[in-house]
Amino acid sequence: MSNRNSKYGRKRRSFKMFWLIIAVLTGGGVSGLLNPDWPIVGPLVTSVKTQAIEYKNQNPLGLGSSDVSGGQANPGAYAGTPAQSVSALGPNDKILIATFNIQVFGESKLRKPDAMAVIVEVIRKFDVIAIQEVRAKADDILPRLIAELNADGSRYDFIIGPRLGRSVSKEQYAFVYDTNRIELDSASVGTIGDPGDLLHRAPFIARFRPRTTDPDRAFTFWLVDTHTDPDDVPEEVDALAQVFQVMQTARPDEDDVILLGDLNASEKQLGDIKKIPGIRWVVGGGVMTNTRQNKAYDNIIFCTPATQEFTGRWNVLNFEEEFNLSREEALRVSDHFPVWAEFDVWESPDSVH
Amino acid sequence: MDDQQRWRLELQDSDADVRATAAENLCLAGSDSVAAAVDLVMACDDVEDVQNWAAAALEDLGVPAVDSVNSLEPLVSSSAPLVGYWAATLLGRLGASASCSQEILGKAVSESPHLSVQERAAWALGKIGATEVSVVESLKKAAASSSPRLASLATRALA
Numbered sequence: 001m002s003n004r005n006s007k008y009g010r011k012r013r014s015f016k017m018f019w020l021i022i023a024v025l026t027g028g029g030v031s032g033l034l035n036p037d038w039p040i041v042g043p044l045v046t047s048v049k050t051q052a053i054e055y056k057n058q059n060p061l062g063l064g065s066s067d068v069s070g071g072q073a074n075p076g077a078y079a080g081t082p083a084q085s086v087s088a089l090g091p092n093d094k095i096l097i098a099t100f101n102i103q104v105f106g107e108s109k110l111r112k113p114d115a116m117a118v119i120v121e122v123i124r125k126f127d128v129i130a131i132q133e134v135r136a137k138a139d140d141i142l143p144r145l146i147a148e149l150n151a152d153g154s155r156y157d158f159i160i161g162p163r164l165g166r167s168v169s170k171e172q173y174a175f176v177y178d179t180n181r182i183e184l185d186s187a188s189v190g191t192i193g194d195p196g197d198l199l200h201r202a203p204f205i206a207r208f209r210p211r212t213t214d215p216d217r218a219f220t221f222w223l224v225d226t227h228t229d230p231d232d233v234p235e236e237v238d239a240l241a242q243v244f245q246v247m248q249t250a251r252p253d254e255d256d257v258i259l260l261g262d263l264n265a266s267e268k269q270l271g272d273i274k275k276i277p278g279i280r281w282v283v284g285g286g287v288m289t290n291t292r293q294n295k296a297y298d299n300i301i302f303c304t305p306a307t308q309e310f311t312g313r314w315n316v317l318n319f320e321e322e323f324n325l326s327r328e329e330a331l332r333v334s335d336h337f338p339v340w341a342e343f344d345v346w347e348s349p350d351s352v353h
Numbered sequence: 354m355d356d357q358q359r360w361r362l363e364l365q366d367s368d369a370d371v372r373a374t375a376a377e378n379l380c381l382a383g384s385d386s387v388a389a390a391v392d393l394v395m396a397c398d399d400v401e402d403v404q405n406w407a408a409a410a411l412e413d414l415g416v417p418a419v420d421s422v423n424s425l426e427p428l429v430s431s432s433a434p435l436v437g438y439w440a441a442t443l444l445g446r447l448g449a450s451a452s453c454s455q456e457i458l459g460k461a462v463s464e465s466p467h468l469s470v471q472e473r474a475a476w477a478l479g480k481i482g483a484t485e486v487s488v489v490e491s492l493k494k495a496a497a498s499s500s501p502r503l504a505s506l507a508t509r510a511l512a
Contacts, residue, residue, distance in 0.1 A: 104409045108402050135405045166469045167438045169408040197502035230412050331381045
């Protein structure tokens, strides 16, 4: 396929148009569509604009059941074999994207040096990691994590979402990423609008790309960080199917959507997500993702017709084994293990928009 | 005294750090802490660390014992919204086994000053089933609420 018609060629042209529109909109002080005042920025990000992306209750795209069933049938969980070890990283033209529910990540965990040492070593294995369950009223939890991460000369940064939850016990999502290898599209950060209040904690979204010598050819992608309410899993999973489809069309120049997080649902409980044409998920086939190794709650989900950049390598990082911890020590770190998947840094020219 | 009993007692300690550690230990014990369900609900009216670990413990606790219903019912109307929220949630998880709690939950749907408690009570009635006339009336009013979630949960409970 020629560059003119390739996916990254289209992305480059529409990218320019997108930024032209953004420049016009933000120059006019628009409100509602963009909210440049949202205080979610990490120390190295100078300005973050929130793109308000809303989906409507029940059926945002006007899809009827016949439309859905007319799509490509779900091929089932990704058939690739889990890679043996995350430490056996591929060459530099690959990136590792991960999700990690760091159970009740707040002041008390920061005060546990042994648990923090594991968390830091775990995060350093990945290029960008979606975090769930930051639970604290203080705003310095992520800055302190980043300080520990960067104590060895690393250059990690973060973005964090607002406190979310229907009860007074709130949580925040965050993305932590290695700025040596990953760039944040700082104009494409936000929380999914949820006017029907279908989701306990509406997903936190951000767009990234690997830092490469040829940014126009780099693999760009949305990450959609999610943590469902364990008491409302079927309803929330179906709502996440809507979120996924909205994100697929949120920008004309971006078809790579990666939904990741703690779904509190195994591959058998993915509901309407399974009906999305071409949908794939990495964790399946009896692989467990929690520390007790009896639940498969965490996953990384994307569409393979679009996201051909997935190399087929993924795994659950069992830090209990990796760091030779007792079960109790591992649980002090988290009740979830991270899940990761590997992607090419270059946009696939054969991807279908 | 086993660990579970000791941690439950420590949830009453005067030292907030001891209470937080107890809540964390109960959380890390997962579903083994099911007998501490009521203690953990009450611990949701505490300082932040205790509250966070208690709420995390309750998320993973599963279905509480049927004999906890009598202790959970008065907590639904607690002035602390997180206590009411979790009391209603645990009653809902009990499903038909908590059918005797219908009226208390119906009252929470219509009278709780906290939307989160109203919503969770409506959710719980959806799991338990609403057969009492007064409860059905509360749900019908809630189904017309301007809160989309409360309206949708009440409608679901009436179905």
